[in-house]
Amino acid sequence: MTQALELFDVTIIGGGPAGLYAAFYSGMRDLKTKLIEAREELGGRTLMYPEKIVWDVGGMAPARAAQLTKLMIQQAQTFDPTIVLGQQITGLERLADGTMRITSATGKQHWSQTLILAIGHGALKLAKLNLSGAENYEKENLHYTITELAIFRDKRVLISGGGDSAVDWANELVRIASSVTLVHRREHFNGLERNVRRMKASGVKVLTPYAITDLYGNGNRLDAVSIAPLNADGEWTDETVQERHAVDAVLINHGLRGDLGPIVDWGLAREDWNFNADEKLATNLPGVYVAGDTANYGSKLYLIAGAFTDAALAVNSAMLYIKPDAPTRAQVSSHHSKFDDKNRAFELVEERS
Incomplete structure (x- = not known):
């Protein structure tokens, strides 16, 4: 040496x-x-x-x-x-x-x-939501992880993702939130099969294949999102019909x-x-x-x-x-x-x- x-x-x-x-x-x-x-x-x-x-x-x-x-x-x-x-x-x-x-x-x-x-x-690094203006809501109610479950109590929560984290959080939040909707780009979930079955039977509204298309907010706070179904190629078409959902919180679990x-x-x-x-x-x-x-x-x-x-x-x-x-x-x-x-x-x- x-x-x-x-x-x-x-x-x-x-x-x-x-x-x-x-x-x-x-x-x-x-x-x-x-x-x-x-x-x-x-x-x-x-x-x-x-x-x-x-x-x-x-x-x-x-x-x-x-x-x-x-x-x-x-x-x-x-x-x-x-x-x-x-x-x-x-x-x-x-x-x-x-x-x-x-x-x-x-x-x-x-x-x-x-x-x-x-x-x-x-x-x-957490994969961010790739929509214009998404970063504006990150300090208020657009989340990429959860450090305190209590803030979601009695809230309308929309989760985007299909892996273990998305499924696990859906199963956790459905117990305390007023409603939980989960959208995923594919029919198949990457999360553990047992937890996926539990989620589908728990009262979580599961929409597949769907993705978030637009965000609507007041200042730094999200009020609603639009979601839409995807075709077999994972894309939107000219005929795609968007659905608007009022939300109190959005959780993005698109991986790391x-x-x-x-x-x-x-x-x-x-x-x-x-x-x-x-x-x-x-x-x-x-x-x-x-x-x-x-x-x-x-x-x-x-x-x-x-x-x-x-x-x-x-x-x-x-x-x-x-x-x-x-x-x-x-x-x-x-x-x-x-x-x-x-x-x-x-x-x-x-x-x-």
Whole structure:
């Protein structure tokens, strides 16, 4: 190394579910760990829907995403990894001795033996409604996400979208809003089938294939929207008849747009927006691994549960890269000596309560 800077065994890029669990599991493997997150807070994509109820994390009762995020952060800090916020990673250089020099957009440098990319889709931006003047209503009642369900109580809500978020919010809002109408450009929904069936039976008015055509407002507040059916090609025709709907709130769930930034120029093999990996989560670059939505492999499971598994596999691979004769995996926590003191502290808390 050319500079006397601190060298880490594992550096994790990304502070969402995959990155947070990688930080925890890396501690179980007694690896010197650093986690770097581009935003000023940890949580990744779960920060975008704090009010959503998450059901599909194994062994955990349904919880709001905000609570899940809090628990994941607490778990990630179990073994006191170094956590760096507000640094977007842009550069990667392998030095003559094999050390990786990782550079951020601010010019800060980090040194590591291995690297785990857990950056999801990259820097995420919500897909905006592509209609003239839509931005005028964003401060009032045109929403792209929900941070407080209560503001929709007894309101006439129109949702545009057909993915998991649109369907989930429809199922949440129908319980408190005076009415919920959902429009989607296609007959088929991308959301989970069970939730789609629930939505259609819940009282949500579902219109497909439909899309919003016009917005009507007073100042910065929407009063109504026009919607219209689409033909088989997903287009409006000269014969299209518009329907005007009075609204108190509009929720747009047209997905997210990700930007991986300069990382795409590192030479990592990829098919589309994520990076190819083998069954050990290894990329084509030695010592570089992927986890979570960043990873692309044949049996990939795009769930938070899948992100946790990816993270553990990537950490195990990083360990074997550093120490080829190390055990292939960590002991389970119930037998792991690193938890002895923590278990005693936990038991004391139980006794006092």
